[in-house]
Structure formats: structure tokens, C-alpha cells
């Protein structure tokens with residue numbers, strides 16, 4: 376049940392390779408084969424040069440959902456930052472529409488998985504761009520958009536700029552999740568207090584958090600969701616030390632907040648969510664009952680409604 380998965384970062388190298396091969400055959404690209412130039416573990420920086428039209432967006436979204444379904448995922452929240460590709464006649468609204476259409480097709484093709492979409496504001500955006508994104512998110516609620524996120528380079532931007540946009544999102548019934556204290560530079564007291572002031576439904580990463588903020592997180596709303604991404608944080612050295620030093624170990628027993636193991640960018644880190652659960656068991660010595668209880672608690676913090684929660688509970692209790 377990965378709830379923190381960036382669409383572009385979830386595209387497998389093989390899928391990018393296939394998109395590239397198609398474009399190469401049609402004489403539509405001068406780029407190198409992504410399988411050759413992007414070693415595993417390195418961020419895929421120029422994904423936009425491979426995926427920049429409806430066709431490749433459709434192909435890659437379908438492939439991402441397929442990969443998650445094949446990993447045994449039955450509910451997925453993908454997130455993406457809407458982009459425009461004027462040369463291809465695609466604006467940001469068209470981008471979201473294309474992703475949602477591909478998700479619909481994917482759900483029909485792989486009926487075991489249900490997928491919802493989160494739209495991400497990038498920290499470099501202006502307030503006008505953020506407001507526009509909230510308007511798109513609202514427009515597409517009936518087609519499966521459930522929330523708004525804040526992501527991007529943690530060294531960029533002043534998050535307080537976005538307060539009106541997140542307030543507007545909440546007023547429209549959208550949920551909010553925020554990349555939180557991802558790097559030291561995005562963990563100032565002012566930034567963390569500003570974000571907690573938005574009363575987010577979930578937080579992502581939650582790394583550089585002083586003790587008093589930890590208490591505040593637990594108090595900000597009962598059962599706040601924490602999207603923790605072990606492989607990402609270890610591979611990118613966002614934490615000091617190995618898996619056993621990950622803050623999952625501090626959070627998973629804390630009463631109140633609900634920890635959900637997530638993949639972040641599985642195409643980059645090469646660790647599907649089944650492997651994230653394996654790592655947790657290996658490094659934190661969870662018993663089978665702990666794993667089941669954690670997975671079941673996660674259902675409470677998904678951004679879909681009661682019918683979805685009921686479906687997931689039926690699956691989870693049957694599994695147990």
C-alpha cells in the first residue's frame with residue numbers, strides 16, 4: 376500500500392528504454408539509451424526528455440501501475456507534478472487528464488489494484504502556480520485526485536508562500552501531505568511550524584526532526600500518517616548510517632502517528648514495496664503480528680473513502 380510514490384521516479388529503466396526504443400525507431404529522438412546512461416541508484420534527472428507526450432505518459436503510467444500490481448500492491452497513491460509540453464500540445468491540465476486516463480486503463484487491465492492520484496506543488500512554484508494546481512486537483516476529484524503534496528528541491532523556496540493554496544485545497548475537501556524535514560536546509564523551526572500549522576493529513580520523510588517537533592507531530596492530528604522511505608533515505612545518504620539507523624525504528628512504536636513504508640522513486644532505488652517490508656523485518660526485527668498490525672493501521676491514513684478502506688480491510692484481514 377505505497378502512499379508516497381512519485382510517478383516519474385517510479386518508471387522502471389526497462390520502461391524508459393522501451394519508450395526510447397519506440398522514439399528512436401520513429402526517428403524522434405537523438406538521446407542515448409537510458410539503460411546505458413543511467414546506472415541504478417542515480418536519480419533519473421532528465422525524465423522529461425523521454426516522457427513528454429500523451430503517448431509516453433500513457434505508456435509509462437500503465438507500466439508503473441503494472442509493476443506495483445505485480446509486486447502485490449492492491450492500493451496505490453501515485454503523485455505527480457503536472458507539467459506542460461507546449462511543443463507536443465500538452466498543457467498541465469492535459470497532463471493530469473492523460474495520467475488519469477492511463478490510470479483508468481491500468482485499473483481495468485490489472486483489476487487487483489486501485490490507484491488514486493495526488494498532485495504535487497513544486498517548492499519552486501509561485502503561489503499562482505500552486506493555486507492553479509489546486510484548481511486542477513479540485514476539477515479532477517471525481518476522477519480520482521485525492522490530495523495535494525509539496526515536494527521538490529528542499530533547498531529551494533519559502534514554504535510560507537503556499538499557505539493560501541493549502542488552505543484552499545482543504546476547503547475543497549482535498550487532503551494534504553507534505554515533504555517534511557527532508558534535509559537539514561528544509562528543517563528550520565519556521566518552516567516546520569509553518570507546515571504543521573497547515574494541519575497536514577500526512578507527512579513524507581520526516582527526517583531532521585527535533586524532539587519538541589516530534590511531540591508536536593504526534594499532537595497535530597490524531598493518527599497523522601508518516602510516509603517513510605527507507606531505501607531512498609539510505610541510498611541518497613539523507614540519513615546518517617545504514618537501515619538500522621533509520622528513524623522508522625523510532626516511529627513505528629509511537630502511539631498516534633501511523634507509519635507507512637513507501638517507495639518514493641522505485642525506478643531510481645530499485646526497491647519495490649515488498650522489499651521495503653522485508654528490510655523493515657530484517658533490520659527492526661518485527662514479528663509477523665507487528666507487520667500485519669502496521670499494514671492494517673496504514674489503511675486508516677489512505678486518502679480514499681470508507682468503501683476503499685472496507686475493501687482493504689477485507690483483503691488485509693483475509694491475508695492475516
Ligand SMILES: CNc1ncnc2c1ncn2[C@@H]1O[C@H](COP(=O)(O)O)[C@@H](O)[C@H]1O
Nearest residue numbers: 381382383384454455456526527528554640
Ligand atoms: C527524496 N525524494 C524526493 N524528494 C523531493 N521531491 C522529490 C523526490 N523524488 C521526486 N521528487 C519530486 O518529484 C518530481 C518527479 O516527477 P513526478 O512529479 O513524479 O512526475 C521531481 O521533479 C521532484 O520534484
